[in-house]
Amino acid sequence: MTTAPGPESTPASEDLLRRLAPQVLGALVRRYGHFDAAEDAVQEALLAAARQWPEEGRPANPRGWLIRVASRRLMDQLRSEDARRRREETAAALTPRDEFVAPPPGESRAPAEDDTLALLFLCCHAELAPAARIALTLRAVGGLTTAEIARALLVPEATMAQRITRAKRRIKASGAPFGRPLGGTEAGGAGPEHAERLADVLHVLYLIFNEGYTATSGDDLQRADLATEAVRLTRAVHALLPADGEVAGLLALMLLTDARRAARTAPDGSLIPLAEQDRTRWDRAAITEGVALVSDALTHTALGPYQLRAAIAAVHDEAASDEDTDWAEILALYEVLIRLVPGPVERLGHAVAVAMVHGPRRALALLDVLDEDERLAGHHRLEAVRAHLLETAGDRAAARAAYAKAAGLTLSIPERRYLQYRAARIAEGAEGAEGAQ
Known part of the structure; x- marks a missing residue:
């Protein structure tokens, strides 16, 4: 060797x-x-x-x-x-399908083509149900564990393990061909199957990126390898489909979000919230590329959710400081987004924007509605947002309890420590007030 x-x-x-x-x-x-x-x-x-x-x-x-x-x-x-x-x-099936010639003993030759993207589209084959496509791709292409996938998709781990196993069996039984995705006549296809398959591919890439940007568990806030791989794969899809506005929007969203990576943690690995980040550490080249991508997509293609998310990220990234952020524009973008995608995560982001424009009390009423959504109820992000809004509204006791509850729900050590810190800071403030009396 x-x-x-x-x-x-x-x-x-x-x-x-x-x-x-x-x-x-x-x-x-x-x-x-x-x-x-x-x-x-x-x-x-x-x-x-x-x-x-x-x-x-x-x-x-x-x-x-x-x-x-x-x-x-x-x-x-x-x-x-x-x-x-x-x-x-099945002896005939063991013949290599790409005219690969086995290397002589001791050599480690491999074809130059990277099959990752083809594997990505195979995992999102129409034979699989949408949930199975996402789970299998996260496992095979994203490298996430079954537990990480379960947390990312808000389902029990045992359920996710069964889903992945069934997806593998279905792929095997289907005899789905393995080749270059969206090549030849397929590249120009715009039928329902093509659109559905591409939508699942983009959703999978989005989830992989999210797990990389904010890990659901472990000692590190970020898993840069996953975020980088998600960007790489999305660039590959964009190269195949340069005119697709949602592909461009997703790539822009990743670039605009990942541009803040260096400023999100302190030297000891602790979390730094967006409002307190040193914006001089943001990657300006990535921001410039992301803004150009989403601006072009919004101008020349049909409006889609990834474009709207990227536009929201662009408003944050182009603000010189947290105080300069145009929250009215962000709220307007969120209101369009939740009409297209009324999911719990989108509605949670909308509630934050409502708080910044109209005050925390109005936003807290929106969180009460989200409590009824079983996909988000009991999730640490819902409780963390509630805690912040309660603190802003001056209800320190309720805020402290919500911070503590959120800390107990997350498996991310940096997020847990940050939430515990916020709860402790409120407690210290209350003790100081009592001492002054």
């Missing part, structure tokens, strides 16, 4: 493996099919790399190494006693 100079650190190896995993899975599925078996083989190859690379050094072609090892694992699995009858019946 040809290695890079010196052993690689474990964190760096983990980041690389996470980034390469969907590419390797895509390569195996394109060549051999057997989605579920291919995923198992990729996991074995990743484990082998995690053991060997820190000691032996990273291979010169990590992706090729992983594809070669995973291919061997897959072939071994398919040739096992348990799979013998199936192998004999």
